[in-house]
Amino acid sequence: MSQVDYQLLKPKGAIVINTVNNLVSEGSVLVKNHHLLVDFSETTEIDSSALAMILQWRRDAEAANKELSFVHVPENLNILAELYGVAFLFK
Template identity: 45%
Template sequence: MLVLPQELMQSQATACLRMLVQGLRSQTGSDAVVDASGLSRFDSSALAVLLEFRREALAMGKKFSIRSLPSRLADLAKLYGIDELLSSAAPTLVK
């Protein structure tokens, strides 16, 4: 399981995505699970990171899911109309 940092703002997005993709490439399983339980400060860049990570995971043939996505971020995804891209693969989306 890969873990999002406590803070994920635009200035950290590129580094966070790089870290997630690097972690994904080092995993041997068929699941790409992101734990967002520690994420407490974020902007819409967090959604961009999750969407790009999802794309990378699916391109590698892995199942994508998110655990414990903060409800405020889930609401933001719904506002932008991308909640289904995140929730369709993630039954544990919101904590």
């Protein structure tokens, strides 16, 4: 079995409508070139714009044939994902 090496992205602070654009760009660049592990352990606030960000990263990862994984997903992000029918993103 081969082991996959991941690039770590650890967003800090709020991921909300006013802050998400730079993070979308940063994650897109990373996931196009690396398998990406996103660690939400230092995220303080999240709104539905975070789901849009994650969906963009998923499209970028699939186009680049890269893996995208998440750890320490905040409960409110899980709830939003359930609400919008995209809970599969975190499974």
